[in-house]
Amino acid sequence: MNVEILWQNCLKEIKDELSSLAFDTWFSDVNLLELKDGTAYIEVPMSIHKKHLSDNYFELIREALNKVTGTNFELAFLLPDEVQIKIEQKKEEEKAVEEGIPKNFKTKSNLNPKYNFENFIVGDSNKFAQAAALSVAENPGKMYNPLFIYGNSGLGKTHLMHAIGNYIVDNSNRRVLYVTSDQFRDDFVGINKKDEKGTNFSYIDFFKNKYRNIDVLIIDDIQFLGGATQTQQEFFHTFTNLYNDSKQIIISSDRSPNDLKLLEERLRTRFCWGLTVNIYPPDFELRKEILRKKIIAGNFETDIPEEVIEYIASNIGSDVRQLEGSITRLVAYSTIMGGARIDVNLAIEALKDFISKGLSEKNDITRIQKIVAEYFQISVEDIRSKKRSSNIAFPRQIAMYLCRKLTSESFPKIGTEFGGKDHSTVMHSVEKIEQEIKNNSDLAGIIKKLENDLKP
Numbered sequence: 001m002n003v004e005i006l007w008q009n010c011l012k013e014i015k016d017e018l019s020s021l022a023f024d025t026w027f028s029d030v031n032l033l034e035l036k037d038g039t040a041y042i043e044v045p046m047s048i049h050k051k052h053l054s055d056n057y058f059e060l061i062r063e064a065l066n067k068v069t070g071t072n073f074e075l076a077f078l079l080p081d082e083v084q085i086k087i088e089q090k091k092e093e094e095k096a097v098e099e100g101i102p103k104n105f106k107t108k109s110n111l112n113p114k115y116n117f118e119n120f121i122v123g124d125s126n127k128f129a130q131a132a133a134l135s136v137a138e139n140p141g142k143m144y145n146p147l148f149i150y151g152n153s154g155l156g157k158t159h160l161m162h163a164i165g166n167y168i169v170d171n172s173n174r175r176v177l178y179v180t181s182d183q184f185r186d187d188f189v190g191i192n193k194k195d196e197k198g199t200n201f202s203y204i205d206f207f208k209n210k211y212r213n214i215d216v217l218i219i220d221d222i223q224f225l226g227g228a229t230q231t232q233q234e235f236f237h238t239f240t241n242l243y244n245d246s247k248q249i250i251i252s253s254d255r256s257p258n259d260l261k262l263l264e265e266r267l268r269t270r271f272c273w274g275l276t277v278n279i280y281p282p283d284f285e286l287r288k289e290i291l292r293k294k295i296i297a298g299n300f301e302t303d304i305p306e307e308v309i310e311y312i313a314s315n316i317g318s319d320v321r322q323l324e325g326s327i328t329r330l331v332a333y334s335t336i337m338g339g340a341r342i343d344v345n346l347a348i349e350a351l352k353d354f355i356s357k358g359l360s361e362k363n364d365i366t367r368i369q370k371i372v373a374e375y376f377q378i379s380v381e382d383i384r385s386k387k388r389s390s391n392i393a394f395p396r397q398i399a400m401y402l403c404r405k406l407t408s409e410s411f412p413k414i415g416t417e418f419g420g421k422d423h424s425t426v427m428h429s430v431e432k433i434e435q436e437i438k439n440n441s442d443l444a445g446i447i448k449k450l451e452n453d454l455k456p
Contacts, residue, residue, distance in 0.1 A: 226262025
C-alpha cells in the first residue's frame with residue numbers, strides 16, 4: 001500500500017470521529033509524506049495547524065495510523081519550508097553517495113539552508129552588517145577575523161550567520177560548524193563524562209575534533225557564556241587555536257563586546273581584533289519590505305492590501321520574527337473566520353495581541369527632528385550639527401528624548417542620526433529631559449504638545 005492510499009484510509013478513520021467543519025478546517029490540506037524509522041512525517045500548511053493538530057488530535061491521528069498499518073508511529077508535523085529542507089538534504093546525500101566523494105553536509109554543520117544572502121532583506125539599518133558578512137563569506141579567515149555581530153533579538157543576526165556558513169559550504173570544501181553558546185557549554189561539560197573504560201579520553205578527542213578540526217566556527221549568543229568560568233577558559237583556548245591557524249570565527253551577541261561584563265577581559269579584547277558590526281532595528285520602509293517578502297514567500301491565496309501592510313509596519317515592533325509572524329497570524333485568522341476578506345479592520349482584530357502600546361512607529365527619527373525644529377524655529381541641520389549653543393542643544397536633547405520614547409531605535413542608532421553622536425550622549429540627553437519634566441511643568445507641556453503633533 002502506497003503512502004497516499006494509506007493516508008486516505010487514515011483520513012476516513014479520523015473523519016468518523018469529527019464534525020465535518022472540524023475535519024475540513026484541520027485536515028483538508030494535510031498530507032502524509034513518508035513513514036520512516038518509526039516516525040510518520042506529516043505536512044501541514046501553516047503553523048496554526050502544526051500546533052492545533054499536536055495539541056488536540058495527536059492521539060487520534062496516531063490511533064488511525066495504528067489501525068491502518070498495525071504499527072505505532074511517532075508523529076512529526078512539518079511546515080512546507082521544513083519539507084523543502086528535508087527534500088534538499090536527501091538529494092545532497094543521494095548525490096554524494098552516487099559520486100562517491102566526501103561532502104560537507106549542512107546537517108553536520110548545523111546550518112539551516114533556508115537562510116542565505118538572497119533572502120536577507122537589506123535596508124539602512126543592516127546594510128553595513130550585510131556587506132561585512134558577505135566579505136567574510138567570500139574570504140573566510142582573511143577578511144575581518146573575528147567578525148562580531150551584535151544587536152537586539154530578532155533583527156537578523158542568526159540569519160546572517162547561517163548565510164555566511166551556507167555560502168562557504170556551497171562555494172568551497174571548508175568545514176563549517178554553527179553552534180549556540182549553550183551547545184558549546186554542553187559539549188564542554190561532556191568532557192567530564194567517563195566512558196566504559198572509566199576514562200574521558202574519547203570525549204576529549206570528540207570535543208577537540210568538533211571544535212578545532214574545522215575551518216569556520218560560528219557561535220551564536222555568546223553572552224550566555226557569562227558566569228561559566230571554566231567554559232570561558234576553554235572557549236578562549238579554542239578561539240586562540242583557530243585564530244592562530246587563520247580559521248574564520250564569527251560571533252553574535254545581544255550587546256557589544258565592551259558591554260559583555262560577565263565575560264573575561266581577555267575574551268572581550270579578542271572579540272575586537274577583527275570587525276564589530278551592529279544591526280539596528282528596521283525602519284518603517286524596511287519593515288514594509290520585510291512584510292512584502294514574507295507575503296511573497298508564503299504564497300498566500302488571498303491578497304493583502306498595501307494599507308494593511310502599512311498598518312502592521314506602523315504598529316508592530318522591530319522584531320523581524322514578530323513581523324513575519326503577524327502575517328501568518330493574520331492569514332490564519334482570516335481562514336478560521338471562513339475566509340474573511342483581509343482589510344485593516346480584520347488586521348486590527350487579528351493582531352490586537354501583537355500590537356504594542358504607544359504611538360505609531362511611523363514616527364521615525366527624521367520626522368521627530370523636523371517637528372522639534374519647527375517648534376523651536378531652528379533647522380533640522382542645526383539639530384544634527386555639533387553646535388552647542390543653548391538655543392540648539394536643548395531642542396536637540398528634547399528630540400533625542402522623543403526619539404527614544406516614540407520609536408524602538410537604539411541609543412547608538414539615534415546618535416548616528418544626530419550627526420554621529422556617541423550613544424552615551426544620547427543616554428545623558430534622555431535622562432536629563434526625563435528629570436526636568438518632573439520638575440518643570442512648562443517643559444512637560446511642550447513635550448505633550450510635540451507628542452500630539454507627532455500622532456498619526
